[in-house]
Amino acid sequence: MKVKVCGTTSVADAVLAAQAGADALGFIFAPVSRRLVTAQVAREAGIAAGPTVARVGVFLNQGLDEVLRTAEAARVSAVQVHGSLPGLYVRQLAAYYPVLRVVRPDELTQAAAEWRDHPGVTLMLDAPEPGGGVPLDWAALRADFPAGAWLAGGLGAGNVAQAIGALNPAGVDAVSRLEHLPGRKDPEAVRTFVGAARVAAGTGYPQ
Numbered sequence: 001m002k003v004k005v006c007g008t009t010s011v012a013d014a015v016l017a018a019q020a021g022a023d024a025l026g027f028i029f030a031p032v033s034r035r036l037v038t039a040q041v042a043r044e045a046g047i048a049a050g051p052t053v054a055r056v057g058v059f060l061n062q063g064l065d066e067v068l069r070t071a072e073a074a075r076v077s078a079v080q081v082h083g084s085l086p087g088l089y090v091r092q093l094a095a096y097y098p099v100l101r102v103v104r105p106d107e108l109t110q111a112a113a114e115w116r117d118h119p120g121v122t123l124m125l126d127a128p129e130p131g132g133g134v135p136l137d138w139a140a141l142r143a144d145f146p147a148g149a150w151l152a153g154g155l156g157a158g159n160v161a162q163a164i165g166a167l168n169p170a171g172v173d174a175v176s177r178l179e180h181l182p183g184r185k186d187p188e189a190v191r192t193f194v195g196a197a198r199v200a201a202g203t204g205y206p207q
């Protein structure tokens with residue numbers, strides 16, 4: 001199971017997450033976000049994190065050209081797309097990058113059917129407000145949660161084990177509960193989140 005730490009806005013926070021054992025860092029390029037980062041900072045932070053850590057560019061309802069230009073400038077290794085987006089847009093993006101397609105609970109069933117056979121597109125289930133820190137009702141989603149999908153929405157050290165136990169996601173992602181302030185990581189929260197996720201997924205390192 002993969003662990004992604006989202007909303008990275010500095011080299012120091014990238015190094016922190018990498019040293020905590022994160023598999024992936026999220027860099028948010030959606031102008032509405034309080035965690036907005038420039039492509040240049042994302043690029044430097046990605047280099048500082050090292051080659052084994054995936055670098056995910058995060059976008060919300062942005063045009064294909066803008067996404068591709070920003071992703072290239074930031075040297076990300078994957079893109080995560082939120083919002084109301086046609087299937088064709090996602091397919092075109094997947095020709096360039098592995099795609100995390102974010103969906104809300106009410107979109108999950110249709111999206112699972114649509115993307116089941118596309119190897120370049122992975123679903124991520126998130127709360128309706130991205131970066132809002134609100135957990136989903138995991139028990140209610142158990143029947144519909146597709147194998148291979150990722151989970152986000154209000155995850156932190158205190159609840160990630162319960163979420164993994166309920167849905168067995170292929171990856172988990174968080175931001176709000178890992179911060180002092182929007183865009184500023186809380187080192188202890190990052191370390192305990194990654195550690196708790198690893199232990200719950202059975203990939204914890206012996207103490």
Ligand SMILES: O=C(O)c1ccccc1NCC(=O)[C@H](O)[C@H](O)COP(=O)(O)O
Nearest residue numbers: 006033130131132133153154174175176
């Ligand atoms: O976090 C944001 O500010 C944001 C804004 C616009 C689009 C996406 C955004 N975040 C994407 C993420 O991957 C978050 O980690 C995910 O939504 C979970 O957030 P949280 O519930 O705060 O853990």
